[in-house]
Amino acid sequence: MSSRGDRTDPRVARTRDDVPRAAYRILVDEGADAVTHTRVAEAAGYAKATLYTHWPTRTDLLHAALSLMTEVDHASVSGDPRADLIxxxxxxxSMMxxxxxxxxxxxxxxxxxxxSPELAELRDRVAAEGERVMRGVLADVTDGPELEAAALMLNGAVLYAAMLHGGPPDDDTIATIVDVVLRGLRASRDG
Amino acid sequence: MSSRGDRTDPRVARTRDDVPRAAYRILVDEGADAVTHTRVAEAAGYAKATLYTHWPTRTDLLHAALSLMTEVDHASVSGDPRADLIxxxxxxxSMMxxxxxxxxxxxxxxxxxxxSPELAELRDRVAAEGERVMRGVLADVTDGPELEAAALMLNGAVLYAAMLHGGPPDDDTIATIVDVVLRGLRASRDG
Known part of the structure; x- marks a missing residue:
């Protein structure tokens, strides 16, 4: 219990943490079909009734799981745009x-x-948090429409390869992508 | 019935065409949860028993729907790489x-x-057919690792924006992306 007088029961807080994590794991390991109250309660070690209290529907469970995507461990930034974009x-x-x-x-x-509007709001938060540090790095190199274009390309290349080529790009491919984009942005700035 | 002596009953051929299309529409309009034999039979106007004959499981129905992604209407190619990549x-x-x-x-x-191995095989076919024409255009500008990088970036930017920014990129953003990539590729070739 926090010193700010937060009165959330610590057992409730733990439930609110454990259950979405269990639901997330089931979602990515077995697919959304497997995210049911029965399956998640079993995996998280809680009573099914407890889950229904906090997450009355399957949609609630799925949204709680997807919300974990707003937790991003960003790599630290060195000041060298090439190294930082890589x-x-x-x-x-790594997240994939x-x-x-x-x-x-x-x-x-x-x-x-x-x-659902809740899902659109969640999507916006996932994108904003996921791109936050990269956008800061790009702002030292470019701005405006070219910054938007670069953010879409760099993140998009990773997502597209993971979804359609059986896995995200390897180190060499990531370096090649960053080099093409940086050369393209600088050629524009110099041109 | 084709002149090659294809003996498939035309009613069966129509079923094999109509049902995946109905399943695809339900998938993208309502989500995978809604793709059930009952719902698809109703939407396609067939008896549920007919569906079970050809697609015994929900997974079969979903795979049949997803297979339609290998049907791609590629824009025609002019010979100008910028216009063709755009x-x-x-x-x-447009597909999105x-x-x-x-x-x-x-x-x-x-x-x-x-x-599932079937899904991995389908994914490879969707990627190969989706990228086929673009790879031909890129081959006039670059090759090797930079061609791979460019294919991931250009397709990835469209997919990422559609999935995480609420819609695919507009005309100006697509043109900016193509310009950054072409400048980056040409700076490499000239450098």
Whole structure:
């Protein structure tokens, strides 16, 4: 219990943490179909009734799982744009390799078919947090439409390879991508 | 019936065409959860028993729907790399706007959690057919690792924006992306 007088029961706080993590793991390991109250309660070690109290529907469970994508471990920034962009892309790759983020993003895109405003708001938070550090690095090199273009290309290359080529790009491919983009941005600035 | 002596009953051929299309539409409009034999039979206007004959499981129905992503209407090629790359990216954007392809790709990524070999094979066919014309255009400008990098960036930017920015890039953004990539590739070739 925090010193600010937060009165959340620590057991409730733990439940609010454990259950979305278990749901996320099931989502990326087994697919969204497997994210049911029965399966998640079993994996997280809670009673099914407890889950229904906090997450009354399957959609609630899925949204709670997807919300974990706003937790991003950003690589630290050195001041060298090439190294820093490679670092950010490698960090995005690690999220896919370690946490199956491309499958969670896939589930979010597929679930958006229903068009819920909560999901659109979550998507915006995932994108903003995911791109935050990279946008800071790019701002030292470019701005305006070319910064937007570069952010889409660099993040997009990692996501596209993970989703359509069986895995995110390797080190050499990431370095080649960063070099092409930096040369293209600088040629514009100098041109 | 074809002159090659194809003996498939035309009613069966029509079923094999209609049902995946109905399943695809339900997938991208309502999400994978809605793709059930009952719902697809109703939408396609066939008896549920007919569906079970050809697609015994929900996974079979989903795979049949996702297979439609190998049907790509490629923009024609003019010989001007800038115009042609913009044309290919705009074509990918149209697939997302008209057919919700980003949601179908999302479902494919999410379903790949189960790791079925059939799905991996389908993913490879979707990627190969989707990139075929663009790779031909890029081959006039570059080759090797830079061609791979460019294909990932150009397609990735469209997919990433559709999945994480609420919609694929607009005309100006696509043109900016193509210009940055072409300058980056040419600076390499000249450098």
């Amino acid at each position: 670092g950010q892309m490698s960090g995005f790759r 390799e370690d946490r199956g983020t491309h499958r969670a993003l896939g589930a979010m895109a597929e679930l958006s078919a229903a068009g | 044309g290919q990216m705009s074509g990918f954007r 706007e008209d057919r919700g392809t980003h949601r179908a790709l999302g479902a494919m990524a999410e379903l790949s959690a189960a790791g």
